[in-house]
Amino acid sequence: METTTAKPYVIREVPGKGKGLIATTKIRKGTRILSEAPLFKLASTQMPQNLLEALILAELHNLTKDQKRAYVALHNSYGQETGVKPIVGIAKTNVLIFNPHKPEGGLFLDMSRVNHACRPNAHYSWNERTGRLTVHALRDVEDRQEITVSYITQGKPRQARQEFLRDCFFFDCACELCSLPPVERDMSDLRLLEVAVIEDQLGRGSGSFHYGRALALLWEMFRVLEVEGVWDQSIPKAYFVAFQIACMYGDETRARVFAERALEARVSMEGEDSPEVVRLRGYVEHPSLLASWQLRAKCPDGLVPPPLMEGEVDDWLWGDMTPEAAVGG
Numbered sequence: 664m665e666t667t668t669a670k671p672y673v674i675r676e677v678p679g680k681g682k683g684l685i686a687t688t689k690i691r692k693g694t695r696i697l698s699e700a701p702l703f704k705l706a707s708t709q710m711p712q713n714l715l716e717a718l719i720l721a722e723l724h725n726l727t728k729d730q731k732r733a734y735v736a737l738h739n740s741y742g743q744e745t746g747v748k749p750i751v752g753i754a755k756t757n758v759l760i761f762n763p764h765k766p767e768g769g770l771f772l773d774m775s776r777v778n779h780a781c782r783p784n785a786h787y788s789w790n791e792r793t794g795r796l797t798v799h800a801l802r803d804v805e806d807r808q809e810i811t812v813s814y815i816t817q818g819k820p821r822q823a824r825q826e827f828l829r830d831c832f833f834f835d836c837a838c839e840l841c842s843l844p845p846v847e848r849d850m851s852d853l854r855l856l857e858v859a860v861i862e863d864q865l866g867r868g869s870g871s872f873h874y875g876r877a878l879a880l881l882w883e884m885f886r887v888l889e890v891e892g893v894w895d896q897s898i899p900k901a902y903f904v905a906f907q908i909a910c911m912y913g914d915e916t917r918a919r920v921f922a923e924r925a926l927e928a929r930v931s932m933e934g935e936d937s938p939e940v941v942r943l944r945g946y947v948e949h950p951s952l953l954a955s956w957q958l959r960a961k962c963p964d965g966l967v968p969p970p971l972m973e974g975e976v977d978d979w980l981w982g983d984m985t986p987e988a989a990v991g992g
């Protein structure tokens with residue numbers, strides 16, 4: 664992984680979006696663009712305004728003059744009509760939740776300036792071990808191109824994305840994906856819906872599928888994600904699901920390959936020091952550490968894809984995938 668020493672970006676006005684991060688050099692896929700400690704942490708931003716205000720004031724009290732100035736200069740999505748005081752509105756706009764399952768978050772000065780795109784070129788994650796937030800390039804970012812992340816954790820069709828961004832962030836997204844011509848936009852929506860349907864089927868039906876059918880669904884999902892041009896955390900997540908399914912059937916060889924692919928993608932999105940990377944590395948070495956290891960009986964003969972043939976990893980990995988296999992079962 665490449666790590667830059669000087670910041671490879673500047674903070675500048677971006678037409679229609681307020682300020683944003685603009686690359687000052689070409690940034691290669693997988694590069695750590697930013698590593699930032701929070702200015703302060705908050706247990707939650709969902710509490711009565713007077714309580715939240717008191718917590719913010721206590722945190723601001725510990726900061727330098729420059730840091731206080733930088734805080735009050737941040738974007739505030741809560742206009743006067745909302746009745747939310749600016750000092751509170753700034754926290755509500757910019758505090759980033761560390762983990763979707765807990766309300767705790769942090770205020771980051773540079774990260775607060777990163778704008779959203781529905782097909783972003785960067786990915787952010789909170790690293791609990793280092794106490795820092797990192798941003799990595801998901802693809803090559805050209806000099807003077809804007810660096811964007813997704814504010815949405817799961818791929819959704821355009822209308823659902825727009826509604827979410829309007830409700831939670833008070834803006835109408837005009838990113839490249841949302842601005843596609845109607846026909847291309849509809850095709851993209853169909854692909855994203857197909858991925859959601861497969862994820863749902865895999866989530867609900869993993870106990871009732873035979874192994875070949877589950878692999879066929881996964882194969883179809885990766886194919887659709889590739890056509891859609893998705894390279895974000897849905898890729899390592901999908902490989903991890905594939906790993907779990909292979910583990911359920913005690914297919915150690917395939918499980919290891921899926922874990923390796925999940926690991927490789929996570930490293931490029933979060934770096935070697937990510938706790939998730941450390942966890943995945945453990946599974947690559949010992950797939951049988953997974954709780955669901957061989958949870959189910961082995962697949963009946965004829966339903967397990969064939970063993971590995973040298974030099975044909977992809978063919979072997981997915982077995983003999985046909986469109987019939989993906990829809991049948």
Ligand SMILES: C[S@@+](CC[C@H](N)C(=O)[O-])C[C@H]1O[C@@H](n2cnc3c(N)ncnc32)[C@H](O)[C@@H]1O
Pocket residue numbers: 679680681682683737738740756757775776777778779780832833834835836837838
């Ligand atoms: C966390 S701030 C990002 C930085 C902000 N642009 C600034 O000037 O500090 C989030 C706000 O940025 C703007 N923004 C982010 N992504 C956008 C997008 N794709 N289209 C339009 N506005 C966007 C919206 O006003 C949103 O409420």
